[in-house]
Amino acid sequence: MDTTTAPAPPSAAPARGARLSAADWAQAALDVIAEQGVSAVAVEPLARRLGVTKGSFYWHFPSRDALLQAALERWEEVEQEQVFGSLEDVPDPRERLRQLFQLVGHETKPHAIYSELLRALEHPAVGPVIQRVSQRRQDYLTASFRQAGLGRTEAINRARLTYAAYVGFLQLRPQQPKMTHEEFEEYLEHVINTLIPN
Secondary structure, three states: OOOOOOOOOOOOOOOOOOOOOHHHHHHHHHHHHHHHOHHHOOHHHHHHHHOOOHHHHHHHOOOHHHHHHHHHHHHHHHHHHHHHHHHOOOOOHHHHHHHHHHHHHOOOHHHHHHHHHHHOOOOOOHHHHHHHHHHHHHHHHHHHHHHOOOOHHHHHHHHHHHHHHHHHHHHHHHHOOOOOHHHHHHHHHHHHHHHOOO
């Protein structure tokens, strides 16, 4: 959610002449999605970006669609590990929710990728991934709210509201005046105090 932090530096490209892996290509595709959107993922520009020939691409992938699928799978896997895996050791559910809101609130590149994927929901490869990620995030929030003492229905509704606030913020961000760091921190604290039960 943070609109004030500097953009994350692009992932380090492998040294010229180094043998690229399928993961290198998938990460480069994600970098392009964050910067320019799903439609900008194309073999020739990616090869130029990575300093290799198209032959390197075809060593790993039969098509641009296969690369896009690999990039989406990589994003889904890393997103799951980095966001939720890092909070598994926090025993108190309210503190876990607070840390989740802080962690997600201060991401930069993941927001850019997610925003661009939301704009490409009609793409046959993108829609199912966003559906899985959205459901997993809402399930996690529901379970955390239940552990924080809310009843089942209230926890489900609070999870929906939380997720809607997150997605809505991402979609409104390009149209809103840029927040200062202080304004954003006040907003995030307001979200935390509003949505996490006492």
